[in-house]
Amino acid sequence: MNVTLLTVGSLKERYWREAVAEYEKRLSAYCKFRLIEVKDEKTPDAIDSAASRRVRQKEGERLLEKIDARSLVVTLEIQGKKFDSEGFAAEMEKLEERSRGELCFVIGGSLGLSPEVSARAALHLSFSDFTFPHQLMRVLFLEQLYRSYRIRTGAPYHK
Template identity: 50%
Template sequence: MNIKLVVVGKVKEKYFRDAIAEYEKRLSRFCKFKVIQVPDEKAPESLSKAEMEAVMNKEGDRILAKLSDREYVFTLEILGKQYSSEELAKTVKQLTTYGNSDLTFIIGGSLGLSAAVKKRSNATISFGRFTLPHQLMRVVFCEQIYRAFMINNGSPYHK
């Protein structure tokens, strides 16, 4: 099984990089896990709606270039479907049991995801309606994917 996390921008803080690396190591027991970073576009605070769309479209093109047709794609979106940890574990297990061995999760840039990326998505996930820094969201996501595997393996980790 292959799990890919496609993200916009780099993780600047060492403590976030260390946490992500720890979950990558833990996940290696269960799957091939890979984080792919695409460059973010410079986005000053005062952008027009058209300029914001242009930034999202450029980042979206970079994201789409990292996807293949066979991947089952989840986009992380504030208005996406909210899962409990157990529901996410069940979803991952069902998808991989029924022929989807390449799962990709996408975290967009600071302005969000382009319409083209959302259209390519097979499903959405929301970690709640609050806003998290994208670097922290990567850590939270990695932990939840690890938790899903631990749940599916009957480990007491998630309690």
Template identity: 40%
Template sequence: MKIQVVAVGKLKERFWKEACDEYLKRLKGYAKVRVDEVPDCDPAKVGGEEGARTKEGRSILEKLPEHSHVILLDVGGRQLSSEGIAARVDALALSGVSEISFIVGGSGGVSQGVHDAADESMSFGKITLPHNLARVVLLEQIYRAFKISRGEPYHK
């Protein structure tokens, strides 16, 4: 299984980088996982929030492989438990999907074009997470999903 995380913005603080690196290291034994960062835009320089979403959206769409199953992280998406995420990844794999792309938008959300390109959307709940934290939570949940699927100790 190949897993891609397309994320808007660079991780500037060391603690975010270290957290992501830890889960990426743990995931090496389960899947080929890569993170593709796209630049975030200053709304004041691109015609406001909609301009930023549009420009970031173009960059996101350029990163998506042609045959990848795309899951957008969105507060309005389907809420799944950790077991539900594991079951969803397993179901996709069993249906012949070999690559999943998760999208973590920027602070202003994502463009309609990105919403339209997503095969499904997923939510970590009704709370709003900073996009840097959402990236860490996503990587942890992907790792947890593989552990659950294999019946390995980690998930309690």
């Protein structure tokens, strides 16, 4: 199984990079994982809705360029479907069956995803009604992805 995590922006802080690297190492036992980052747009603190749409549009174009046409796409969005860990593990099994070996998860930038990226998704996934920084969301997602493989293989995992 090929699993791609496609994200807007890069991780600047060492502790985030180390956390992601740890989960990449752990995931290597279960899938061929790759992380792809696209450049984020500079976003002023005070931004109107038109400028916000332009930022999401530019970032969305970059994301869509990186999505393999064969990939089954899952976007991480506040409005998406919520699962507990066991439910996500079961959903991962279904996604892998539907994906023909190519799964792509997408995390947008600070303003979210463009409608075009969202429309490309087979599933919109939400981790919470809270908003998380995209750096933290990467780590949370990778932990749950790893946990889903542990659950599905019957391996112990921390509850």
